[in-house]
Amino acid sequence: MQLSHTLSRTSVAFDDPNLVVSGGLVPLLALAESAGLRRLADEHLSVPGDKGANAGLKVASLVGGMLAGADSIDDMGLLRHGGMGRLFARAYAPSTLGSFLRAFTFGHVRQLDAIASRFLTALAERAPLLANRPAQASRTQEGEDDYVLLDVDDTIIEVHGYAKQGAGFGYSGVRGLNALIATLTTASSAPVVVAQRLRKGSTGSPRGAKRLVADAVTTSRRLLGASQPVLVRMDSAFYGRGPVHAALAGGAEVSVTVRMNTPIKAAIATIEEGAWTTIEYPDATFDENSGEWISRAEVAEVPFTAFAGRKKADAVAGRLVVGRIPDINAEARKAVGQDSLFNTWRFHAFFTTADPHVLDTVAADATHRHHAVIEQVHADLKASALAHLPSGLFTANAAWLVLAVIAFNLARAAGAVAAPDLARATTATIRRKLITVPARMATSARCITVHLPKDWPWETAWTALFDRVADPPPALAA
Numbered sequence: 001m002q003l004s005h006t007l008s009r010t011s012v013a014f015d016d017p018n019l020v021v022s023g024g025l026v027p028l029l030a031l032a033e034s035a036g037l038r039r040l041a042d043e044h045l046s047v048p049g050d051k052g053a054n055a056g057l058k059v060a061s062l063v064g065g066m067l068a069g070a071d072s073i074d075d076m077g078l079l080r081h082g083g084m085g086r087l088f089a090r091a092y093a094p095s096t097l098g099s100f101l102r103a104f105t106f107g108h109v110r111q112l113d114a115i116a117s118r119f120l121t122a123l124a125e126r127a128p129l130l131a132n133r134p135a136q137a138s139r140t141q142e143g144e145d146d147y148v149l150l151d152v153d154d155t156i157i158e159v160h161g162y163a164k165q166g167a168g169f170g171y172s173g174v175r176g177l178n179a180l181i182a183t184l185t186t187a188s189s190a191p192v193v194v195a196q197r198l199r200k201g202s203t204g205s206p207r208g209a210k211r212l213v214a215d216a217v218t219t220s221r222r223l224l225g226a227s228q229p230v231l232v233r234m235d236s237a238f239y240g241r242g243p244v245h246a247a248l249a250g251g252a253e254v255s256v257t258v259r260m261n262t263p264i265k266a267a268i269a270t271i272e273e274g275a276w277t278t279i280e281y282p283d284a285t286f287d288e289n290s291g292e293w294i295s296r297a298e299v300a301e302v303p304f305t306a307f308a309g310r311k312k313a314d315a316v317a318g319r320l321v322v323g324r325i326p327d328i329n330a331e332a333r334k335a336v337g338q339d340s341l342f343n344t345w346r347f348h349a350f351f352t353t354a355d356p357h358v359l360d361t362v363a364a365d366a367t368h369r370h371h372a373v374i375e376q377v378h379a380d381l382k383a384s385a386l387a388h389l390p391s392g393l394f395t396a397n398a399a400w401l402v403l404a405v406i407a408f409n410l411a412r413a414a415g416a417v418a419a420p421d422l423a424r425a426t427t428a429t430i431r432r433k434l435i436t437v438p439a440r441m442a443t444s445a446r447c448i449t450v451h452l453p454k455d456w457p458w459e460t461a462w463t464a465l466f467d468r469v470a471d472p473p474p475a476l477a478a
Contacts, residue, residue: 023439
C-alpha cells in the first residue's frame with residue numbers, strides 16, 4: 001500500500017463538523033442506556049455538591065470514553081469532536097469528569113460497586129453473556145458443563161511518580177496499586193467481571209477477599225439462579241478461613257491451592273503408590289493402543305479437613321487433590337550420573353469441596369488448572385482503561401477501576417450480541433471492529449443518517465448489534 005498522490009498534492013483541514021471517529025459508540029451506549037446505566041447512577045450515586053450533579057450522564061461519559069480507547073482523564077477529550085454533540089447529549093469536558101471522580105469517597109465507590117453489579121444483571125438479560133448449558137448436556141472431562149466457574153485473583157497495576165495515594169511495592173516488586181478481581185465463566189461463554197476492589201499496593205493478597213468473595217457469589221447467584229452450581233477457584237494466597245467460608249456461606253463450592261505446610265505434607269504421605277493416575281499434561285502423549293495418556297505427571301486425592309487446627313466451627317471437610325511431577329533438579333542430577341536412591345517429586349496440591357460425582361480426581365485437577373484464565377482478564381483491562389490509574393487520589397482511582405469493569409462488561413455484551421466470533425474477543429478487538437468505526441452524519445427530514453465506510457469488513461456484526469439495540473422495548477413489542 002502506498003499513497004496515491006505525493007504529499008505536495010495532499011492537503012489537510014480539520015473542518016468537518018459531521019465526522020465522528022467512534023461511530024460504534026452509538027449502539028454500545030444505546031445498549032448501556034437500555035440496561036439502565038444512567039438511571040442506576042442517578043438513583044444510587046450520591047456524590048455531593050455541584051461536582052456530583054448529573055451523575056448518570058457523567059458515568060456514561062466516562063464509560064463511553066473508555067470504550068473509545070481513553071485510559072486517562074485527559075483522553076476523555078475524544079468525546080468532544082466533530083459531530084459528537086449531535087449524536088450524544090452532554091459530553092462533559094475532561095476537567096469536569098476529573099472533578100467528579102476526585103469528589104468520590106469510599107462510600108461512593110461502594111455505591112458504584114452496587115451500580116456495576118445491577119448493570120451487569122441487566123446486561124445479562126439483554127445479551128447472551130452467560131449462556132447456560134443445556135439441561136441434558138454431557139459432562140466434559142474438565143467438568144465445566146457442571147460448574148460455573150468463579151475465579152478470584154489480584155494483580156498489581158503499575159504507577160509512576162510520588163503523588164499516587166496508596167501506591168507501594170507489593171509481592172511483584174513493582175510499585176503500584178493492587179486490584180482484586182472476581183470473574184464468572186460458563187462452559188460456553190467468556191469471563192465477565194462480577195466484583196472488583198482497589199487496594200493499597202503493599203497490601204497482602206487476602207486482605208478484603210472475604211467481602212469480595214461474598215459479593216461475587218451473591219452477584220453470580222443473581223445472574224444464574226440459586227440452583228446453578230458455582231465453583232470458586234483461588235490460588236494459595238486466598239487459602240484461609242475468610243474467603244473459603246464466604247464462598248461456602250453463599251452456597252458455592254471451593255477449589256483453592258494450598259501451601260505445602262506440615263498438615264498438607266502429612267496428608268500427602270498417606271497416599272498409596274497405587275493411587276496415582278497419569279494425567280494429560282503439556283508434555284503428555286496419547287497411546288491409542290492402551291487408550292491412556294503417557295506422561296510424567298500424576299494425580300491422586302485423599303480426604304482432608306481444612307483449618308482443623310482452629311475451632312470446630314472453622315473446620316471444612318473436603319478433598320485434597322495432589323499432582324506430582326518429577327523434580328527438575330533430580331532430573332538434572334540424573335543426567336550427569338548422580339542418580340538418587342528414590343524417585344523425587346514436586347507436589348502441587350489444592351483443597352476442594354466439589355462433588356466427587358461431578359468432578360472426579362482427574363477432572364477436578366484439570367478444572368483447577370484452568371484458573372489461570374483470569375490472567376487474560378487482567379491483561380485485557382490493563383491493555384484498555386487500566387493502562388493507567390489517572391488520579392493522585394486513591395478513591396478516584398478506585399472509582400476508575402469500577403468504571404473500567406463496567407466498560408469491559410459492556411464491550412463483552414456488545415460482542416456477544418454482534419457475532420459469535422466476537423463473544424470471546426478482547427476489548428481491543430471489539431474496539432477495532434465495532435467501536436472505532438469512522439462515521440459521517442447527514443440530516444434529512446429531521447432524521448440523522450449515520451454514514452459508515454463502504455466495504456467495512458465487520459459490517460454484518462455491526463449491523464446486528466445496531467438492529468438489536470434498536471428493537472422496541474419488550475412492552476411495546478408485545
